[in-house]
Amino acid sequence: MIAYTTRYFNVIAPVLRHLIQRRYGYALAKRAYDGARPIYRDLLAAAPPIGKDNPMAKNLYEACVFFALYRAADGELTPDMLREVVDDLFSLKVMRLVGVATNLNRHRDVAMFNARLRNNARWVEEHPETEPYTWDFNFGDTAGDTQVNYYFTRCPINDLCREQGLMDVLPIMCDIDHTTARLAHGRLTRSYTLATDGPVCDYLIRGDRGDE
Secondary structure, eight states: OOOOOSHHHHHHHHHHHHHHHHHHOHHHHHHHHHHHHHHHHHHHHHSOOOOTTOTTHHHHHHHHHHHHHHHHTTTSSOHHHHHHHHHHHHTSGGGGHHHHHOOTTSHHHHHHHHHHHHHHHHHHHHOGGGTTTSOOOEEOOOTTTTEEEEEESOOHHHHHHHHHTOTTTHHHHHHHHHHHHHHTTEEEEOSOOGGGTOSOEEEEEEETTSOO
16 A cells, blocks of 8 residues: 555646536536545555655556546546546646746756656665565666666556556556656657556657657
8 A cells, every 4th residue: 555645636636527527517527526535545555555755656646546536437437538638637738837847858857857767766775665566767878868768667557557457547647658758848759568568668758859
């Protein structure tokens, strides 16, 4: 399990409720939102023990908000519908702030991204009890901080979804990686995801003004 907190639910779930209502009506939005909180608690209780203070933990907490509303809708919110809601979320004006803060065409921003990932990996090394459960970082060539290059062979979100029967919506979470790269003026290239039974989740991220 991972420690329960309402922080992520209280921020994300109301926005998702609004977006679901805008596309699919009040009744479905209310049903998904009203039933989601206990499901969210149960998902966190079932999640791998990656550590609440794990710098990557927010990814698991945030994903579980989406999963909770999806499950609370009891089949009325399909994976395709959820994907549209996620697209709407990342189209909000506030999301453009990512691009203001980070531009992956700048070497210094790529260097900061790489440093943050290595700090995340260092945290795992300093908390070996989480190692069997959390993301494992494997780094490739960063080409003088012109690119971000790494992969995971283990993902606790993938593990949770397989255990909880949420594989139909897990690829939507994986696709957010492409969206967040674009918001930061980058482009993600990958060959595999664990969600689609690949051996790894691989990441090669370059600025969107770079060479193919």
